[in-house]
Amino acid sequence: MSKAHEALESTTVEIDDPVVTVQDLSLFYGPTQALFDVSLRVPEKQVTAFIGPSGCGKSTLLRCLNRLNDLIEDVTITGRIELQGEDIYHPAYDAIELRRRVGMVFQKSNPFPKSIYENVAYGLRIAGINDRGALDAAVERGLRSAALWDEVKDRLQNTALDLSGGQQQRLCIARALAVEPSVILMDEPCSALDPIATARVEETIAELKESYTIVIVTHNMQQASRVSDYTAFFYLGRLVELDHTKRVFTNPRLQQTEDYVTGRFG
Amino acid sequence: MRAFFRSGDPFIWLAGSALAGCLLMIAGLVTVVVVNGLGFFWPSALMRIQVLDGTVVYGEVIERQQVPDKDGAHRLQLKIGNRDVYGLDFRWIDESDIETRSYPADAAVFERLEWGNANGTLEAVSAGADTLARGATAWAVLDSVRQITDDLASRIHDLERNHMGAVNAEIEAVRMARRRLQLQGSTVEHESIVQLDADQQQLWARYDSLSVELTSLREHSERFVAWLRLPGGDLRPIPVAHIVRVYRPNDMDVVAKGAVYLSKVWEFLSGEPRESNTEGGIFPALFGTVMMVILMTLFVVPFGVLAALYLREYARQGALTRTIRIAVNNLAGVPSIVFGMFGLGFFVYGVGGTIDVLFYPESLPTPTYGTGGILWASLTLALLTLPVVIVATEEALASVPGGLREGSIALGSTKLQTILRVVLPSALPGILTGVILATARGAGEVAPLMITGVVKLAPDLPVDGIFPFLHLERKFMHLGFHIYDVGFQSPNVEAARPMVFTTTLLLLFVVLALNLTAIVVRNRLRKRYAIKTI
Incomplete structure (x- = not known):
């Protein structure tokens, strides 16, 4: 069977019991369409990588999953996204609650100009939790999960801005973990880091998938193949292929995917 | 020659001499004053x-x-x-x-x-008809006599300012209470009015006894010559x-x-001014200036910051917000006397007059709030410095990295929480820069004050020991106006000239002190909320 023939039948692997389900999602920035009928499922407690050339819509899709696109004016969305069976774009659905369940780590580390402690405790504080014991526990748990605890435990009250780039990014991960989300979105979390800091963050991701569902957007093909279990390839706002990472990188269904992952374009 | 121009040196020289010229003029001004x-x-x-x-x-x-x-x-x-x-x-x-x-x-x-x-x-020192000392010993005697008279003077001052002032305030209060009752339709036979009249009699008796004491102290003190x-x-x-x-x-x-x-x-x-302000001290002016600037800051900062917050964070960016922004910037160019006239018309006559009609009808036609006062002057200056605060705050808000807002929102905070907990703290140093500029502008402004509450002589400070302690309706003295008054309105110009320079010097110090305070506060905050990108 030729690859082209197989593509007609299916370009996405079947995923049972998904945490997030995206159904026919299209997104417009004003009159410009950025996503075209994207449908995919994100498996639970696995790492799913979104890859594709710049402008292919992978970050846009990621930002739909926690409704961060709501901040941008003039965005129109059609289709449906479900988190654990609930439609997150339903008018009655609380975006604030959604963002507590879906944490996010950004491309550029963005620690708040506060102490390390207050950065990690931020999510709890805004949720109205001010109990010292609960905050202490959450901060320690978050920092330990992000593999930062040993480095900063003696200077929790120092400003977070004095941390190194890699530490800042892990602090942002700890901050997202402290509110105990079910899904963590990572938007090119290592693109501004050096190789050693990148390796630390990747180790952290590998540990986190034991308990969290992770969606990571990356430009770095090696990173995708190292950290992810599933890989989705996007091109020009369309989902081209979603499959086990091993298969995408060794034996993709489509020629286009193969060209991209082998570096022939993109 | 071409190479010389291409090297860029002429431009460096031009820029450098422009700076040098500015510094020279400022240094010259400060030197003359100092x-x-x-x-x-x-x-x-x-x-x-x-x-x-x-x-x-x-x-x-x-x-x-x-x-x-x-x-x-x-x-x-x-x-x-x-x-x-x-x-x-x-x-x-x-x-x-x-x-x-x-x-x-x-x-x-x-x-x-x-x-x-x-x-x-x-030549000599005498008490009444007796000569106490003559010739060389007179100096020592004069010193001891002056201690006596200084002592008497402070007792006289205490009596006039505190005791008689308090009785006066009470008499006035009783008179107002009586007027109020009459305005409400009570007749002279009404028991409250009868009671008030009795109080009045008692107060007058106290006042008279204090007067007698004052006169005797004065006479005692005047005996020494x-x-x-x-x-x-x-x-x-x-x-x-x-x-x-x-x-x-x-x-x-x-x-x-x-x-x-x-x-x-x-x-x-x-001290207090003497000899139509050409001698003595200028404490009332110093106090009035500082208090006015502090009041102004209290008014302008919350108002300006809130306005800028709405304009930058909530308003939909478009033609309307751009127009508003331009209008606010232009407001900074309106002559300050125009603000003064607005303050007089709106705050003094409009707001103040209404307050008088509603709350102080008994003292009309004498205005209480419906005349210039430190409150209205501060509000007028707050209006004048509002554009500075709005523009600076807007710029500070705009310079807060978008990533910080997204990071906060992505953690499940509302927009309000994001603004209060992340955006405002990060923008605080920039906002304080605006406050510093506004303070400096406000402290040096004179024209609008002249018609909204500053007077030539007001020894009664807006803060004193008589209830309610803070008298925002009072007129006040101001260093800037004092300079104008002493320099140009004085009957004795020669004697007043040095006073102009000393007062100017003091005003410079006050502005410097206010600015330094704000700068120190800002730098401390900047350390706390340091953002790497700034």
Whole structure:
């Protein structure tokens, strides 16, 4: 069977019991369409990588999953996204609650100009939790999960801005973990880091998938193949292929995917 | 030559000299103010001059000047004092008319509450008809007598300001209460009014007894008289109670002069003005300026920051917000006197007048809030400095990295939480820069104040010990207006000139102090909320 023939039948692997389900999602920035009928499922407690050339819509899709696109004016969305069976774009659905369940780590580390402690405790504080014991526990748990605890435990009250780039990014991960989300979105979390800091963050991701569902957007093909279990390839706002990472990188269904992952374009 | 221009050096020179020019002008201005301002309090030597026409004067040399149209001839400007005798306290004397000059050790300067300085020698001190001392011993006796009169003066002051002031305030309150009842339709026989009338009688009795006490203190104090021998030979009495300070400059070393200098500076800073503001202190003006600036800051900062927050964070960015932004910027260019007129029309007559009608009808037609006051002046200046705060705050908000907002939102915070907990703290240093600029602008502004509450003389501070302690409706004095008043509205321009410089110097210090405070606060905050991108 030729690859082209197989593509007609299916370009996405079947995923049972998904945490997030995206159904026919299209997104417009004003009159410009950025996503075209994207449908995919994100498996639970696995790492799913979104890859594709710049402008292919992978970050846009990621930002739909926690409704961060709501901040941008003039965005129109059609289709449906479900988190654990609930439609997150339903008018009655609380975006604030959604963002507590879906944490996010950004491309550029963005620690708040506060102490390390207050950065990690931020999510709890805004949720109205001010109990010292609960905050202490959450901060320690978050920092330990992000593999930062040993480095900063003696200077929790120092400003977070004095941390190194890699530490800042892990602090942002700890901050997202402290509110105990079910899904963590990572938007090119290592693109501004050096190789050693990148390796630390990747180790952290590998540990986190034991308990969290992770969606990571990356430009770095090696990173995708190292950290992810599933890989989705996007091109020009369309989902081209979603499959086990091993298969995408060794034996993709489509020629286009193969060209991209082998570096022939993109 | 072309290579020279291409090297860019000419431009560097141009830019450098522009900066140098600015600095030079500022340095020159400050130097003129500092030299003239600081020198004023130094006790200068008292020169005894015998003029060819036979007159003799004691005078401090103020200036030596070439006589116009006469080559080589110079003349001296002398502060001769004794205005009550000569009619003038300054005199020009051509050097060619001077027969002898000397610096007698016993020549003394008597600073008085009225009539300016008296220059002469101390002849005797008397109490009533008795002569207490004569000649050389008179100085020691004068010192001890002055302690008595100083003591009496502070008792008189206490009596007038605190006790009689309090009784006066009570009398006024009772009178107002009576008026209020009458306005509400009560008749003179109404029992409340009868009660008030009784209170009134009692208060008047207390006032009268205080008056009697005051008069006796005054009489006691006025008995002491210092006899002054004028340079011409006449003998003149000066009530010791009227002597502010006395010193013999020709008989003093640097330390003693320094002590007089410091005591004069202290009087200047802490005392009340005398002699239509040309002498004495300027404490009410200093206090009024600082209080007005603080009130203004309290008004303008929350108002401006909130307005900027809406404009930057909530309003939909478009043609309308752009127009508003331009309008706000243009508001900063409106002449300050226009703000003053708006303040007079809106705050004083509009808001203040309404307050009077609603809450103080009993004292009408005398206005309470419907006339200039420190509250209205502060509000007017707050309006004037609002654009500065809005523009600075907007820029500070815009410079907060978008990633911080997204990071906060992505953690499940609302927009309000994001603004309060992340955006505002990060923007705080920038906002404070705006506050500093607004403070500096507000502290130096005079024109709008002249019609919204500043007056020439207001010894009653807006804060005092009489309930409700803070009197925002009171008129106040201001250093900037004081400079204008002393410099241009004074009946004795020569005597007032040094006062202009010292007051200017003080105003510069006040602005500097207010700015430094704000800068220190800002730098501390900047350390706390340091953002790497700034």
